[in-house]
Amino acid sequence: MDHSKQIQDIASKLFAENKIDYFVGYRQNAIDDSQVPYLISDPAEIPRLVFTDRSVFNLANYLKPEHTRRKRVGLVVKGCDSRALNLMLTESQVKRENVYIIGICCEGVLNEKGEKAQNCIECVMPDAVVYDEMIGTPTGKREYIVNADIKELATIALEKRADYFEDIFSNCIRCNACRHSCPLCYCAKCCIDQETSTLYHGANTSSGAMHALMTWSLHLAGRCVDCRNCEKACPSHLPLHLLHKQNESVIYENFQQHLAGMEKDDRGAFYKYSLSDPDDFIL
């Protein structure tokens, strides 16, 4: 999968027609074969743009006001990124006329070890769902697979599982990189940072980390698109996908096979309801 040439062509066309102020793509990292998000406003930098199977970062993150406020942006999106972008559009975080979207029919990206990433193996929608221009041949929607780690963890005893998660939470340093790298965490002031609230849990203890990560994952439940930006950003290498995939699997199973961001104007599983939702756990 190498679409560097096409992306460069499209970017120069967009700059020539004065359709965009910024272009967001990837460039090669100087020292190894990994890639870095690259924001350009100058057409002279276009030749550095690349796109291969090492283009892992979710670029929809750069549509947050902190980065490109009130600017017209052209950006490259893979399947998962486009689902996040779809949600951002539905939730009125971005104006559709301000973004020019280059959709990719993704063949899966590689992780740090050079293997196909786990979320790409389990990907349900490799093609971009929202785009102005499409690169590659669409392969269509795939069947939903329940994450292997979730299935394995569900079989072990409650105490063991509790120990495992306590270990994860005690290794968290609460830098909030997970939140900042998530394209859907765009709140101007995050609820877990509200120092004036009595619910605020600012200390960096394992209970504080548990409170922050659980709240964060439940606020993203029904919206998480499994791009795993959070996991790539985590300096402690915590398996944060476990929380999100658990929520996703419960939602898929119980709420009409809902998957976040697949359709236009879908605001996530918690913004709608059905009269036939499961009720058997309620006394």
Add this chain to the structure above:
Amino acid sequence: MSVFIVETDKAGLQKFYEEIIGKFETYAPVEKFDKYDYKKVSNLSECNPDSPIETTMSLKPLFFPKTAKIMKFQEDSSGTTLSETDEDPLAGSRVILGVKHCDARGLQVLDQVYNWDYIDTDYQKRRINTVIVSTRCDKAGNQCFCTSLDYDVENSDAHDVRIVNGLDGKIYIQGVTEKGEKLIKSSSIQQPASDGAKDELSKHYKAFDASFRLKMNYTEVNAKLQKLFDSPEFETVSSNCISCNTCAFICPTCHCFKISDEKIKDTGVRYKSYDSCNNGYFTLMAGGHNPRPVKYRRWRQRSLHKFVYYKERFGMNLCVGCGHCAISCPVNISIFDVVNQVSKIMQ
């Protein structure tokens, strides 16, 4: 500086480590989630003192913990009573194995600020009661640039014992401070080094120095950055930063913290936890004014604090060249690239 050196081989070094673990409270790099963290160990097999620098977290949490209780408070009808926390920062003495040179230097840099206008007694206690055994890297990592900065890596006195894997197959254990010398003398490794040991050490250092990918002219960068407060280049270098704070949290020298209160009913504890200047709320004031609302200003503060302001005040550079910020950064921004790119605009 002491020049007490003993020589041994691989098996001898293992024995040296085992003796230390048996005798003292020992901390060493332990693998967890594909990275190494300094944790308490009771057995040499559960840790790896030769952990690769790229995947080893910094030593900072052992001296400046990620969260610490400052005080307790209790409210009743007569008012609020404050009390000390019952937590002892460090009960006895301890030894840390497998420390990298840059990490140890980071503590020397932190000493300056902790010994400044307010003396942090907990930090001092931890510092005095710790013996640091560091292993010199054989090869520089991809993002390392410690030899380019303002300290002497070869003769560093930031640690107490230095272990060097000589090119001739021998392992040299060097006592750098009195504490370190005492530690070596208390062990069973007692064969004094031969006369060629010093040459061997400098030969090893030369090979290590030659393996660096990143080199810069520190004095030039420092001089130029002093005049570059208004440089537009800061905006370019920080354009893809996502303000995630990772760099500051894992940095061996960053020392900003926030204060938070935890309360149940009328009793509570005041905590001190890490914070980062890359965080948008970091400089938010009570009236709502934020002097650093955009990320390029925060990056300017970060790079100038590391390379200019701290040097002016304490005579030391706040960056030790470990490269961890670049390794952990999700978008691979390196402080090395930032200061170099910004200072080049003058040419």
Add this chain to the structure above:
Amino acid sequence: METEVKEAQGKIISAENPDIVAPADWQPVIMGILCNWCSYAGSDLTGTSRIQYPPNIRIIRVPCSSRVDPWFIIKSLQTTADGVLISGCHPGDCHYISGNYFARRRFLVTKKLLNFVGYHENRVQFSWVSAAEGPKFAKVVAKVTEDIKKLGPLHRYKKENF
């Protein structure tokens, strides 16, 4: 994910952490978060009808069951509570038309996630109690208290050293 509850002679063992044992007369603290329009009025009716129910529940009143953010539950479990009971109007009876339908979805996911990270599934329970169901409220509280007594004290992630 059902876990069997261990029982010792005359002692109560914590379900999540078998090392923690409480005396047999240990009483749990249960956080009750009740919706203003149905369950809170229901609990009022229980009181005015002189129906006895366990005194372990501490009640908080919220406008609607959909006001309950998952972090209320997490925070309760981290402070004094050993269990949480959340109660709202029956489906279709919501004062705000559809609040409890939204809440129902959130509760299911929250319950499953808490169980996934190591809380026993009976720690957090939900019920629909209307303003006319005084006896039902007493029954629900009795059941939840009984369940949580069996599970023993909760010690994981409790805030340290207070």
